[in-house]
Amino acid sequence: MSDFPLFPEQASTVAGQVDFLYFLLVGLSLFFSLLVFSLVVFFTIRYRRRSADDRPKPIHGSIPLELAWTIIPLFMAIGVFTLGADVFFRIKRAPADPLDVYVVGKQWMWKIQHAAGKREINELHIPLGKPVRLTMTSEDVIHDFFIPAFRVKQDVIPGRYTTLWFEATKVGEFQIFCAEYCGTQHSGMVGKVVVMDPIAYHDWLTGGGGGGESLVEAGARQFQQLGCETCHKTGDTGRGPSLIEVFGKPVKLTSGEEVLVDDAYVRESILQPKAQIVAGFEPIMPIYEGQISEETILQLITYVKSLTVTEE
Amino acid sequence: MSATATPVTDGNGKNYLNESYGLKSWLLTVDHKRIAILYLISITVFFLVGGMFAGLIRLELMTPEGDLVEAETYNKLFTMHGIAMIFFFLIPSIPAVLGNFLLPLMLGAKDVAFPRINLLSWYVYITGGLLAVVSIVMGGVDTGWTFYTPYSSTYANSYVLLAAAAAFVNGFSSILTGVNFIVTIHKMRAPGLTWFRLPLFVWAHYATSLIQILGTPVVAITLLLVMLERLFRIGIFDPTLGGDPVLFQHLFWFYSHPAVYIMILPGFGVISEVVACFSRKRIFGYSFVAFSSLAIAVLGFLVWGHHMFVAGQSVYTGMVFSFLTFLVAVPSAIKIFNWTATLFRGSISLEAPMLFVIGFMGLFVIGGLTGLFLATLGLDVHVHDTYFVVAHFHYVMVGGMVMAYLSGLHFWWPKMTGRLYSEGAAKAAVFLIFVGFNFTFFPQFVLGYLGMPRRYHAYPEEWQALNILSTAGASVLGLGFTLTLLYFIWSLFFGKKASGNPFTAKGLEWTVPSPPIAHNFAEIPIVTEEAYAYGDEEEHSTTADSTANTKQED
Numbered sequence: 020m021s022d023f024p025l026f027p028e029q030a031s032t033v034a035g036q037v038d039f040l041y042f043l044l045v046g047l048s049l050f051f052s053l054l055v056f057s058l059v060v061f062f063t064i065r066y067r068r069r070s071a072d073d074r075p076k077p078i079h080g081s082i083p084l085e086l087a088w089t090i091i092p093l094f095m096a097i098g099v100f101t102l103g104a105d106v107f108f109r110i111k112r113a114p115a116d117p118l119d120v121y122v123v124g125k126q127w128m129w130k131i132q133h134a135a136g137k138r139e140i141n142e143l144h145i146p147l148g149k150p151v152r153l154t155m156t157s158e159d160v161i162h163d164f165f166i167p168a169f170r171v172k173q174d175v176i177p178g179r180y181t182t183l184w185f186e187a188t189k190v191g192e193f194q195i196f197c198a199e200y201c202g203t204q205h206s207g208m209v210g211k212v213v214v215m216d217p218i219a220y221h222d223w224l225t226g227g228g229g230g231g232e233s234l235v236e237a238g239a240r241q242f243q244q245l246g247c248e249t250c251h252k253t254g255d256t257g258r259g260p261s262l263i264e265v266f267g268k269p270v271k272l273t274s275g276e277e278v279l280v281d282d283a284y285v286r287e288s289i290l291q292p293k294a295q296i297v298a299g300f301e302p303i304m305p306i307y308e309g310q311i312s313e314e315t316i317l318q319l320i321t322y323v324k325s326l327t328v329t330e331e
Numbered sequence: 332m333s334a335t336a337t338p339v340t341d342g343n344g345k346n347y348l349n350e351s352y353g354l355k356s357w358l359l360t361v362d363h364k365r366i367a368i369l370y371l372i373s374i375t376v377f378f379l380v381g382g383m384f385a386g387l388i389r390l391e392l393m394t395p396e397g398d399l400v401e402a403e404t405y406n407k408l409f410t411m412h413g414i415a416m417i418f419f420f421l422i423p424s425i426p427a428v429l430g431n432f433l434l435p436l437m438l439g440a441k442d443v444a445f446p447r448i449n450l451l452s453w454y455v456y457i458t459g460g461l462l463a464v465v466s467i468v469m470g471g472v473d474t475g476w477t478f479y480t481p482y483s484s485t486y487a488n489s490y491v492l493l494a495a496a497a498a499f500v501n502g503f504s505s506i507l508t509g510v511n512f513i514v515t516i517h518k519m520r521a522p523g524l525t526w527f528r529l530p531l532f533v534w535a536h537y538a539t540s541l542i543q544i545l546g547t548p549v550v551a552i553t554l555l556l557v558m559l560e561r562l563f564r565i566g567i568f569d570p571t572l573g574g575d576p577v578l579f580q581h582l583f584w585f586y587s588h589p590a591v592y593i594m595i596l597p598g599f600g601v602i603s604e605v606v607a608c609f610s611r612k613r614i615f616g617y618s619f620v621a622f623s624s625l626a627i628a629v630l631g632f633l634v635w636g637h638h639m640f641v642a643g644q645s646v647y648t649g650m651v652f653s654f655l656t657f658l659v660a661v662p663s664a665i666k667i668f669n670w671t672a673t674l675f676r677g678s679i680s681l682e683a684p685m686l687f688v689i690g691f692m693g694l695f696v697i698g699g700l701t702g703l704f705l706a707t708l709g710l711d712v713h714v715h716d717t718y719f720v721v722a723h724f725h726y727v728m729v730g731g732m733v734m735a736y737l738s739g740l741h742f743w744w745p746k747m748t749g750r751l752y753s754e755g756a757a758k759a760a761v762f763l764i765f766v767g768f769n770f771t772f773f774p775q776f777v778l779g780y781l782g783m784p785r786r787y788h789a790y791p792e793e794w795q796a797l798n799i800l801s802t803a804g805a806s807v808l809g810l811g812f813t814l815t816l817l818y819f820i821w822s823l824f825f826g827k828k829a830s831g832n833p834f835t836a837k838g839l840e841w842t843v844p845s846p847p848i849a850h851n852f853a854e855i856p857i858v859t860e861e862a863y864a865y866g867d868e869e870e871h872s873t874t875a876d877s878t879a880n881t882k883q884e885d
Contacts, residue, residue, distance in 0.1 A: 023796050027781050040710040041780065048700040055671060055696050059689060062674035063681065066610070073611065073678035074866045080616040081672075088668045089661060096657035099707055104650050106709025111646050126486075160482040161576055163641070163716060167782025170713040174642045176577065177481065178570025181643055194791065198716040198784045200475045202482060203402045206787035309571075 030189040030214070031169035036106045038170075043102070047095065110171060113184035117152035118145070121234070121317045124155065124162035124175040127204035129195065132314060134321060135224050136233040141210030143195065145187060146220035152184040154282060156313050163199035166212055174199055180282045187214040238322025241315055250304070259304060260297045266324045271298045285320045346749065346846040361446035362849055367432035368747070369453050373460065374420050374428065375816070380467075381415035384408045386809060389771075389802040397789040405788040406473035407489065413476030418498050419460055421732060422590060425597035426508055426543075427456070429739045430536050432747055434512060436840035436847065437530050439521025439856045444514035452507035459501030466493035475786060477587070480568035480579040484560040491561060495554045502547045502554075505593070509543030512536050521839070523858035530838055530862050531620055535600025538624035542589045542596075542631065550586035553579065577643050584635035592631040594728060596624055598735030599666055602688055605738050606670050608836040609685035610677030613863035616669040623662035630659040640711050649708055656706035663699055667692065682834070683757035687738030690765045694730025698723060701776065719779025722772045730768055737764075737815065742836075744819065745829030749846040752822040756814060763811030770804025837863055 029035055066075075120143065121132040131139040145151045155164060157177040164183055165172040173183040197208035215223060232240070242248055250259035260270075266285070269277045273296045278284055287294055289311070292304035347364045357365060388408050391399040400408065431449065435442050443449050466472055472494035474483040483491050516537050520529070556567050557579070566572030568579045599620075607614050614620055636644055636652035644652075670692065679685070701723040705711050714720065745751055774797040783794055790798070832841040839856055840847075 024781060024793055025777055037709055037713050040707055041704070041713075044700075044704050044707065044710065048697070048703075051700060052693075052696050055667060056693060058671050059674065059692055062671070062677070063679050063689065066674060066677050066679050068611075068678045068680040075610070075612050075676055075678045077613040077863070077866050078615060078672075078676065079613060080619070080669075084672070085616055085619050085665070085669075089665055092664050093658075093661055096660060096703075097654075099703065100654055100657045103707030103709045103711075104653065107640075107649065107653075107712065108646065110709060110712050160486050161479060165716070165782070165784065167713070172641050172712050172715060176570075176643055178576070179643070194782065196782065196784045196787075200406075200479065200482070200786045202473075202486060203406065205406070206397070206402070206784075206789050 027167045028189070028193075029168070029170075030187055030191065030193055031166075031171065032186045032188055033106070033110055034168070034170045034188075036109065040099075040103055040106055044099065047099070113152045113182065114150045114186075117150040117184055119321075120145070120151060120153050121314075121321075122153050122155040122164060122175065123158060123313045123317070124164070124197070124208075125158035126160065126202050127197070127208040129164070129197075129208070129210050130314065132234055132317060133224060134234045136231055136236070137224055141195070142213060143210065144213045144215060144220060144223055146217040147187050147190055147214050149217065150184055150186045152182055154180050154182050154317070156180050156317075158313050160201045161199050162197045162201050162208065165196045165198035166193055167196070168193040169212075172198055180286070187212070190214050190216055234318050234321040235325045238318035238320070238325070241311075241319055242322055245307070245311070245319075247319075258301070260300055262323050263326045266326070272296060273298050273300075282320055285323055286316055289316060289319065345848065346844060347849045348749070348846050350849050359450075361442070361450055363431050363435055363443050363446065363449055364747070364847065364849075366449050366453055367428050370423060370427040370431060370456070373453075373457065374423055377415050377419035377460065378812075381412050381420060382809065382812065384412035384415065386805065388412060389805040391788065392790075392798045393795075393802045395790050395792040395795050395798075402788045403473060404471075406475075406786070407471035409786055410473050410475050410494075411467055411471055414463060414472070414494060414498065416728075417476055417590070417594075418501050419456075419463060421594045421728060422501075422505055423456060423508075424594075424732070424736050425601060425739060426512070426536060426539060426593075427452075427504075429532075429601065429736075429743060430508070430512065430539075430597060433743065433840055434515055434533065434536060435519070436843065436851055437533055437838060438515065438519055439524060439839050439852065439858065440515065440519040441850045441852065441855075443511045444518055445511050448507050449511055452504045452511070455507065456501060456504035459497045459499075459504065462493055462497035462500060466490040466497060469493065477583065478554070478557060478579075479583075480557065480560075480576045481570070481574075484557050484567075484579075485569045485571075492558055495558050499551050499554045499558075502551045505543045506547050509540035509547075512540040513544070516540075521856050521858055527618065527621075528858060528860070528862050529621075530600075531603035531614060531617065531624075532597075532600035534621040535596045535603070535624050538628040539593050539596045541625075541628050542593050546586045546589040546593070546632070549582060550590075553582040553586070556582075577639070580639055580642055581635070584638045585632075588635040588638065589628075589631045591724075591727070592627055594732050595735075596627060598691070598732045599624065601735045601739035601742070602666075602670060602691060604836075604838070605684045605688045605742050606673050607863040607865065608742070608834055609682065609688070610674050610679050611865040612673055612677045613861070613865060614669065615672035615675070616665075617862065620666055620669050623665045626662040627659060630655065630662070634659055637706055637711075640708060641715055653706055653708045653711075657703070660699065660703060660706070667696060667699075682741075683752075683754060683761060684738045684742035684834075686758060686761040687734050687741060690761060691731060691734040691738065694726055694734060694765075694768065698726030698728075698731050701726060714779050716785050717779035718775040718783045718785060721785055722775035722779060725772045725775075730772070734764070740819075742834070743840070744822070745833045746840060746845045746847070748823060748826075749829055749844075750822045750826035751829050751833065752818050752826055756818040760811050760814045760818070763807055763814060767804050767807030767809070767811050771801050771808050772804070774798075774800045774804075837865055 119134055123130045129141050131143050155175045157175045162175040164175055169185045171183055171185050173181050191214055193212045195210040250257045251262050253261055265280050270280050271277050290308045293302045296302050347362055469490055472491055473489045474487050474491055559565055560567050566574045568574040568576050603614050634652055634656045636648055637656045640649045778794055778797050783790055829845040831844050
């Protein structure tokens with residue numbers, strides 16, 4: 020028993036705000052519990068039964084008192100709710116232009132892909148002082164990516180993407196835990212975030228070992244190997260729609276509906292292409308469900324995203 | 332309450348316990364009091380089973396490594412602890428034991444509205460319980476009591492079907508009890524017993540029964556869907572089959588949140604009865620306390636999404652559920668303030684039932700306030716699925732609900748058994764339970780904020796000290812519960828006989844002998860008093876019958 024920590028360290032921009040909420044509630048709780056405890060103890064002593072024939076007057080109630088102790092807690096509740104909701108928004112909404120990292124959780128490990136190509140297992144290297152956004156999915160059951168020092172957590176769900184963002188304020192190593200029970204080795208599904216100063220991070224990212232191919236390059240390779248480019252040609256000359264500059268914009272479907280081309284839409288179009296067909300095209304794309312891994316899908320999405328830069 | 336001070340007796344000294352003997356007379360009884368005793372024994376068995384699992388969990392967590400049991404075994408331990416405690420102990424507890432025994436007596440009735448359905452509810456409970464025992468004996472289930480999909484519906488390799496079936500069957504016991512109580516309260520009140528003369532215990536059970544009837548079918552269907560998906564691979568929850576795993580969470584929590592109010596509302600009912608008797612005063616703000624129970628029942632159905640703030644719900648959905656959760660806290664606060672105000676200018680004595688109430692007030696306040704931490708969106712992100720949550724719900728469930736149950740057991744034990752327990756031993760038990768409980772669960776708030784996740788078999792070594800503290804507390808807590816079990820059993824054989832009203836309490840149940848005759852009342856009483864008419868009587872009251880100087884039964 021070397022250390023005896025009683026409070027987690029703060030290592031992100033949001034940690035201080037979360038701790039503020041915590042201490043506010045601790046203060047309110049202390050106040051109300053001490054109020055109730057001391058009244059109970061005081062009354063119990065002051066009004067202890069002195070004889071068997073004690074006959075206290077029955078006091079039926081007091082409307083003013085009832086209103087007071089209903090309305091005051093109600094207002095305090097609304098106040099705390101508002102503060103909590105505000106911090107929640109900040110936790111959930113990533114700032115513009117974050118560094119994107121992709122996470123695939125599976126029983127019982129975290130597989131991490133950096134856009135520039137580095138892959139990690141159970142470790143996440145990030146630069147200090149820059150917002151990082153994780154886009155995550157699971158290969159099997161629900162997991163949860165939890166970094167206590169950053170005060171952030173998000174369920175990682177099979178079949179869809181969830182995101183989590185943070186900005187580290189301290190260099191160092193911080194624990195990652197899986198925080199949604201996922202089977203036998205749930206408590207072994209742990210890791211660490213390694214926060215480095217930006218120059219060291221850049222060196223690490225571009226240094227040798229761990230694969231040199233960036234996500235976009237990997238996506239381009241898969242795009243060719245899986246046969247996507249046979250139909251998805253530039254201009255709408257192929258049997259499938261062109262993918263240049265489509266990501267992040269709305270597209271019209273055969274049903275007349277308009278949807279946004281985001282991560283989820285691209286993923287569904289690969290796995291269940293008949294679900295939402297672009298207007299003017301036939302439902303002839305082969306189904307890739309069960310044939311490619313979550314990592315490959317993420318690589319393909321990153322590649323499609325990159326086609327907004329008008330090249331190739 | 333009726334004006335007679337002398338309890339009515341069956342001249343032959345017969346009461347519901349000795350008027351017939353033999354296994355058949357118990358297993359085929361339709362007497363609500365005997366059914367209550369059947370439930371008392373059964374839920375105690377499950378409490379011991381669940382408690383044993385808890386002991387093993389705490390023993391394992393004394394060391395950071397997973398070295399006492401294998402990971403899979405550990406996962407089964409916490410799952411079975413939850414299932415046994417929630418479905419087979421907490422949810423039935425007060426309604427099935429105290430509610431069954433007391434409601435007809437408090438209402439001046441000879442039994443509940445549907446006595447045979449009452450017996451059926453116990454057999455349904457036993458069937459569910461047997462299925463649970465079989466699932467344990469065959470190897471256990473490891474999904475957590477929450478059965479999240481797709482782990483439970485596709486990936487788990489344990490006895491999910493059996494365990495889900497156990498909970499499914501058990502739910503019907505709850506529904507039957509709820510139906511029985513609603514009808515009994517509506518239709519079988521004695522003449523003069525208007526709604527606002529009812530003991531608050533009755534109001535509490537009315538609200539509880541509403542939740543039982545409306546909520547339980549949802550979890551039944553949900554568990555059925557999980558069983559069907561596991562058997563036939565339908566694709567309701569598994570995304571590889573086109574399903575949505577988060578749908579399960581909505582369906583599950585739609586019941587399981589109101590379920591916690593099924594657990595605590597009857598406890599609130601007990602607290603009102605005991606506070607009134609041991610302060611010799613009418614409950615302050617009677618109608619506010621009564622209506623707050625109904626408010627909790629209604630609002631309790633609107634907050635289930637607060638279990639899912641990071642589950643993939645939208646931010647706006649989270650805001651709605653957080654707001655409603657803050658609202659549902661208010662009626663509970665109102666009760667606490669009203670009970671405290673009842674003590675003001677009362678005549679307070681601190682026998683065991685009242686000591687359990689004081690313990691409840693302390694622990695439930697902490698439990699309830701820490702619920703607000705979890706309702707606060709920005710904060711919940713950090714503490715969700717950590718030991719903070721575990722500490723919170725044990726404070727309300729054990730520190731609140733179990734304390735209330737024990738208070739009620741101690742208060743009505745003389746009525747139910749005709750015996751007095753040792754007051755000294757009871758006081759010692761309260762102390763052990765209160766101290767042991769706090770040492771077990773308070774460190775878990777700290778552990779949770781540090782980041783220790785729930786359901787972890789092994790953990791970082793810097794958290795060992797707090798875990799050891801928690802385990803030490805658990806052994807003291809276990810000692811306290813064991814002591815209670817022992818002196819209650821002892822009292823059955825060697826306890827002094829109790830009079831009809833050992834605590835000189837108000838309430839129709841105290842106007843009959845201890846134990847009551849089989850049909851409760853020789854004549855249906857006529858009620859002319861308000862509830863808790865302490866201090867209203869002109870007649871000389873008999874000296875309070877304390878455990879120190881007992882009188883023989885009249």
